[in-house]
Amino acid sequence: MNPTGRLLRGESGSRLVLTRTFRAPIDDVWASVTESDRTARWFGPWKGDAAPGRTIQVQMVFEEQGPWMDLRIDACEPPRRLACSSTDDHGTWRLELLLSESDGTTQLEFVQHLESEEGVGEIGPGWEYYLDQLVASREDAPRPDFNDYFPSMQAYYEGLRD
DSSP states (O other): OOOOOEEEEETTEEEEEEEEEESSOHHHHHHHHHOHHHHTTTTOOEESOOSTTOEEEEEOTTSTTOOEEEEEEEEEETTTEEEEEEEETTEEEEEEEEEEEETTEEEEEEEEEESOSTTHHHHHHHHHHHHHHHHHHHHTOOOOOGGGTTTTTHHHHHHTTO
């Protein structure tokens, strides 16, 4: 497995960007990243009133003890853009999912707006794992094993900071 993430820097700070491509219509991929029964297959189910400015609760079922977390919907522009944020013991997580479709293929660009580039060696492999879980859930393939991502991808992601 090869890491795919890129670290982009700009006036608004650093962004960790990972991309996945699906041979599927954009509406179907959008459903995979927004409908609770489908997010449950690769990240976790959610509950609450999902609308811009509202906070939902998401269960991280693939993490130890399956904790619930609050996730604020910052923007929702179906089927092209979902922006959300969460604050926990590790800081604030600002995430965007950007979808585009061309000739029956949908590209998902996952973006984490970073407060700091510290920890990217742990963050990158984690998102690789979750995005590959999304791919596996859509293809009815076996779920990946996190041990195939961390610590083997850590050096790649740490190297992006140089």
